[in-house]
Amino acid sequence: xxxxAMARESDLAASRTRAAKTSKGASERGTVENALPNLDRIIxxxxxxxxxxxxxxxDSLTFNELKRLLQTTDGNLSVHARRLEEARYVxxxxxxxxxxxxxxxxxxxxxxxxFERYLNHMEALIQSLRxx
Numbered sequence: 001x002x003x004x005a006m007a008r009e010s011d012l013a014a015s016r017t018r019a020a021k022t023s024k025g026a027s028e029r030g031t032v033e034n035a036l037p038n039l040d041r042i043i044x045x046x047x048x049x050x051x052x053x054x055x056x057x058x059d060s061l062t063f064n065e066l067k068r069l070l071q072t073t074d075g076n077l078s079v080h081a082r083r084l085e086e087a088r089y090v091x092x093x094x095x096x097x098x099x100x101x102x103x104x105x106x107x108x109x110x111x112x113x114x115f116e117r118y119l120n121h122m123e124a125l126i127q128s129l130r131x132x
Contacts (some may be wrong), residue, residue: 020050038063042087043118047072047080052089055107063103089114 004073027072043052050070061069067077082089089111093104 017089039121040114040118042083042089043114047118048084049118051077051080051084051105052107052111055105056112056115057088060104062104063105066105070085084111087114 043049047070051066054066054069063074063077063081066081067074070077081090081092085092088108091106091108093106095102095104
């Protein structure tokens with residue numbers, strides 16, 4: 001007979017707790033695990049991290065330049081760029097070059113600060129793991 005899903009989830013949580021208490025270095029892992037929720041989830045996603053990283057080292061990039069650089073599809077890039085725009089990390093300018101539309105992205109001051117915080121956080125995590 002199958003057990004209810006709630007019981008399985010609580011058993012799993014209890015076994016993780018027991019494993020953490022009995023494992024060597026559990027307190028160190030707990031420190032790293034507690035730090036992970038503090039990561040900026042907007043930037044942390046792989047494609048958005050790529051966009052922000054590329055814009056951090058360039059004044060601006062067009063949609064096609066980002067697409068080529070990140071080797072992604074139009075739809076994937078537009079969804080992630082929009083999310084960064086909504087967070088005000090990236091600014092989008094649309095214009096025309098002749099008859100061709102041109103979409104250009106720049107990292108905002110808020111985006112640059114958020115990226116710096118993200119990098120500092122990751123460096124601290126890496127350092128704490130290396131010190132173990």
